[in-house]
Amino acid sequence: MDLVTLWRAVGPAELEQVAAAGWRAWPAADLRATLSRTAAATVARQRYVPAEGAGFVTTFDVPRRFLDRYPVSDGEYRIPAGDVPALNAQLAGAIVEMSDYRAPVPDDQLDPALPAAWRAYLAGPSWLRRGWLDTGCYLWLYPPGEAAELLDAWGEPSVAAHPGIAIIGGDGSREHLALDLRVDPPPVLMVEITSAGWEGTVCQATDVASFLARVEAGTFDFTWE
CATH class of the missing domain: 3.40.1580.10 (SMI1/KNR4-like)
Known part of the structure; x- marks a missing residue:
């Protein structure tokens, strides 16, 4: 299977939802994910840490055939909330927390x-x-x-x-x-x-x-x- 590795920055509340779903599903809301770990880390550190006290970088794999229906802009995919259940059904393995950043x-x-x-x-x-x-x-x-x-x-x-x-x-x-x-x-x-x-x-x-x-x-x- 041809898989694409995506990275997503999240705050504590969303991470709790992912954990509650057994690390196998995203909440049903508009979802942005990037092809770059560095870009996701920047969002986690510059957006979520100041706003929520902590920011996390997660990663997950999705079949390329699923992503091909969505345009990619500056290395980022945007999945509408209505399509997130279909995305969850296509996840190849678990969502993984890769980095945890904290406030001063x-x-x-x-x-x-x-x-x-x-x-x-x-x-x-x-x-x-x-x-x-x-x-x-x-x-x-x-x-x-x-x-x-x-x-x-x-x-x-x-x-x-x-x-x-x-x-x-x-x-x-x-x-x-x-x-x-x-x-x-x-x-x-x-x-x-x-x-x-x-x-x-x-x-x-x-x-x-x-x-x-x-x-x-x-x-x-x-x-x-």
């Missing part, structure tokens, strides 16, 4: 001890909360409050074994991304949840600014050794 973290929640580049990123117009990068890497970034909760859950012995630690993200599983704040600039290190100390970590970037540049470009991937 308030200044009073940003620890001055954190690197300026990290604080600036979280305080910027939108930041990547979690998602799949172009490298195939799944990345999860943590606001300060959530990072503090993770450190508390990690336990005092593990925290004590990593003096100067600040957690900023992870892979959604057993690996954390952490900063060693004893170093200036602090490197971004991968720390496994059973790590016995800094000597067992793996460097992911020499500093936060270079790490974030790769995240925004979609080129970051975990280095395992």
Whole structure:
């Protein structure tokens, strides 16, 4: 089957509707979808994040023969609400959430001890909360409050074994991304949840600014050794 991959930016309310439908159907409203992930990310970050506090990029596959009945303008398809049930019947697989972007973290929640580049990123117009990068890497970034909760859950012995630690993200599983704040600039290190100390970590970037540049470009991937 000849499939076309489409991308669509949505806000929290529409994403909840898609999730409630088992990730197999769009709500019956006019639907716009683009051939460009970058274009969808721009809409998510510039339209939905300011308006709704979060914006999401989704992707789905549709047979080309279905789309051929609709004109495409600047890489975008517009499906009338009355045709959306037919579109849903043609979906080849599930709708997938690829990226989650969030509104700025308030200044009073940003620890001055954190690197300026990290604080600036979280305080910027939108930041990547979690998602799949172009490298195939799944990345999860943590606001300060959530990072503090993770450190508390990690336990005092593990925290004590990593003096100067600040957690900023992870892979959604057993690996954390952490900063060693004893170093200036602090490197971004991968720390496994059973790590016995800094000597067992793996460097992911020499500093936060270079790490974030790769995240925004979609080129970051975990280095395992």
